[in-house]
Amino acid sequence: MAVHPFSMLRPIEDRIWFEVARAGATQARAVEVDAAGSADPTVRGDFLAWLLAEGASKAAPLLAQLTLLGATIEESLDLRGLRLTLTPRFVGCTLPVVELRDANAIGFEILAGTVSSVAADRLTATGALAIRATTERDRVPKDYRGAPVIECQLRFSGAMIRGNLDLRGCNIRGEGQDDGVALFADGLNVRGNALLSDRFKARGEVRLGGCQFERNLDLSGAKLQARQAYSLFAKGSQISGSLYLCRTKAWSIYPKRTGFRSLGMVTVEGARIDGDFDCSGGFFLAPELAGRWISIPDESDDDLSFAINAAGVVVRRDVLLCDGFWAKGKVCLINSRIDSDLQCGGGYFDYAASTALECDGVVVAGTTFFDKGSDLPAATHRCARTNGSIDLIYGSFKQGVQIAALEFIGTVGGAVADDKDEGNCGIDLSFASISGKLLLKGVTKAETETKTAKINLNLYQAKIDLLEDEESSWKSASFLNLTGCEYKAIKDLRPNVKERLALLDKHYVKRGETMPMQYFEPQPYLYLADVMQQSGYDEAATEIRIHLEDAHTDVGGFHRRQHFWRRVLSATIAHGYEPRRAFRWLAVAIVVSAFVFALAPDGEIIKAKDAQTTSSASLSKPSLEFSPLVYAIDMLVPLVDLHQKSNYLVQPPTCQLWVEAWSNSKTDPQILPVRLLAALWKTIVRLIGVFDPFIGWTLTSLFAAGVTGLVRRA
Numbered sequence: 001m002a003v004h005p006f007s008m009l010r011p012i013e014d015r016i017w018f019e020v021a022r023a024g025a026t027q028a029r030a031v032e033v034d035a036a037g038s039a040d041p042t043v044r045g046d047f048l049a050w051l052l053a054e055g056a057s058k059a060a061p062l063l064a065q066l067t068l069l070g071a072t073i074e075e076s077l078d079l080r081g082l083r084l085t086l087t088p089r090f091v092g093c094t095l096p097v098v099e100l101r102d103a104n105a106i107g108f109e110i111l112a113g114t115v116s117s118v119a120a121d122r123l124t125a126t127g128a129l130a131i132r133a134t135t136e137r138d139r140v141p142k143d144y145r146g147a148p149v150i151e152c153q154l155r156f157s158g159a160m161i162r163g164n165l166d167l168r169g170c171n172i173r174g175e176g177q178d179d180g181v182a183l184f185a186d187g188l189n190v191r192g193n194a195l196l197s198d199r200f201k202a203r204g205e206v207r208l209g210g211c212q213f214e215r216n217l218d219l220s221g222a223k224l225q226a227r228q229a230y231s232l233f234a235k236g237s238q239i240s241g242s243l244y245l246c247r248t249k250a251w252s253i254y255p256k257r258t259g260f261r262s263l264g265m266v267t268v269e270g271a272r273i274d275g276d277f278d279c280s281g282g283f284f285l286a287p288e289l290a291g292r293w294i295s296i297p298d299e300s301d302d303d304l305s306f307a308i309n310a311a312g313v314v315v316r317r318d319v320l321l322c323d324g325f326w327a328k329g330k331v332c333l334i335n336s337r338i339d340s341d342l343q344c345g346g347g348y349f350d351y352a353a354s355t356a357l358e359c360d361g362v363v364v365a366g367t368t369f370f371d372k373g374s375d376l377p378a379a380t381h382r383c384a385r386t387n388g389s390i391d392l393i394y395g396s397f398k399q400g401v402q403i404a405a406l407e408f409i410g411t412v413g414g415a416v417a418d419d420k421d422e423g424n425c426g427i428d429l430s431f432a433s434i435s436g437k438l439l440l441k442g443v444t445k446a447e448t449e450t451k452t453a454k455i456n457l458n459l460y461q462a463k464i465d466l467l468e469d470e471e472s473s474w475k476s477a478s479f480l481n482l483t484g485c486e487y488k489a490i491k492d493l494r495p496n497v498k499e500r501l502a503l504l505d506k507h508y509v510k511r512g513e514t515m516p517m518q519y520f521e522p523q524p525y526l527y528l529a530d531v532m533q534q535s536g537y538d539e540a541a542t543e544i545r546i547h548l549e550d551a552h553t554d555v556g557g558f559h560r561r562q563h564f565w566r567r568v569l570s571a572t573i574a575h576g577y578e579p580r581r582a583f584r585w586l587a588v589a590i591v592v593s594a595f596v597f598a599l600a601p602d603g604e605i606i607k608a609k610d611a612q613t614t615s616s617a618s619l620s621k622p623s624l625e626f627s628p629l630v631y632a633i634d635m636l637v638p639l640v641d642l643h644q645k646s647n648y649l650v651q652p653p654t655c656q657l658w659v660e661a662w663s664n665s666k667t668d669p670q671i672l673p674v675r676l677l678a679a680l681w682k683t684i685v686r687l688i689g690v691f692d693p694f695i696g697w698t699l700t701s702l703f704a705a706g707v708t709g710l711v712r713r714a
Contacts, residue, residue: 286329410453650689
């Protein structure tokens, strides 16, 4: 029988040694010792260190697990550099500092109980390492059930764990740590799952920089509270499975389901995640908004506005910021790559008067969703919401962007933005490339008793394959920028363009105000016209182009002569797009002229041409009978000779008509009004005779310019 090196053993130590020795005799694989009822439940740390390193292997070579319940470990449990021959399992125990630096172990378990701190830097574990809460499956006495409490710090820097790292339900208080780190595990390598879930709590930073996780990193249902800035630091980590920062998953073996909560910055900048990046149902609070919960050092250079910083992250599956997700602070996905979908349905991005979701340069191979979400019961579905700007600048979206239900709050410092403050609330797709469909429906503004949110929709230089929209979503925008935006088609396009033109005029044309010509933006109108024409709606396309020229006339800053000439072009040939309008005006002029000529007094206004050389007494009847309609046509239509102008003429207007009317009325003043009206009528007839050729040549020339395209090119 093996002999221990201690002069005297305490009661619990003696029981442990007895059970180990008996296991050697019976070839048992596991030993369990309960300290309940013992007058002295203490065990020395050096006794356990000797037992785990060499004593148990000598007394019971086949022993694989030692379970100790309700014991109190005195002094420190120093296992530094040792090779443990079995897995120790502490249930409901009180432990001092546990030193596992550079140790080699099959496994190590602490269930419930209290631990001062655990230092396991560079530990190598061939199995699992667990510091977790008990479950029904553990079948331990009720007195020992609960969650373990770590008073100070857990350290796993550079450790290698080939099984799972199980910290479910663990409570790390992080007391007495000047660096504010509760879990220090830079460079950790876990071949299994890292389970920091199911009400895992950390008061201080969870530091996982540069770690490698061969399966999932699970913080579902965890509660993280930073002491300084970071609640979770996983910069540059490699996760072969999924990263869960979400509500407790359905597969959890723990009965209580809770949401993930982070008070402080979560950063996974530059990380690689081969599975999902799941933040559904989680709450994230930026350090600068955490107030009394976080003490930020004065010398800190970090940007404390981030609730989540995932810049440059690579995610092989979905990014889930949905179904009850709430970030109070910035969410950053700058230059990240998502090989599946970006789901924001039912999420709330809350960072007033600034950028709430920053996705500049993001590449999404799947679809980006802003809708009601899907994983919650239908009764709890809410649309995606933002109190701030959603920036997708220079983003590349391979299968489209679906904005089906998005509400803008638009508050500034907790109050709804006033008339002088746009609130920086909206969505920015400048320079974005959307290979699939941009769905823009269900965009609404939050309303209060006094004011509503102001929304900016910016699609400057965006490239879109297919646009599917609705009028109400466009109308919700207080500021709209479509300059340089290109779209190949509009789904369910109709030839009625009045609503779209009214929308463009609202943001690009301010009637009655003068704008410098260089600020006028015709591109949105022209591109809409091109899409209409490609869809077969030629008349609608022409209507848009004419409307554009009229709008340009209103706000283009032209001087008076240019402005007048553009008005003439608009009225006569629609700036060259409808030359036939000139014929309409010509027809009107012919009818009016014919009417006036028909009512002109005989022999007074219209005379044969030879009347100028002969006296009235010898006036001969013209060889061609006078026709008012034919005469009007002959006067107004150039290059046409109907032999009316060659036989008849209209005398030029003179003042003699008015002088004669005045002179003839001196004897009888009562007939003066009649004489003056007669003179006025004769003057009108003569003026029409003078201006008809000019009007005819002008309208004909404009028609020719419109047909040949000279006006449009100009």
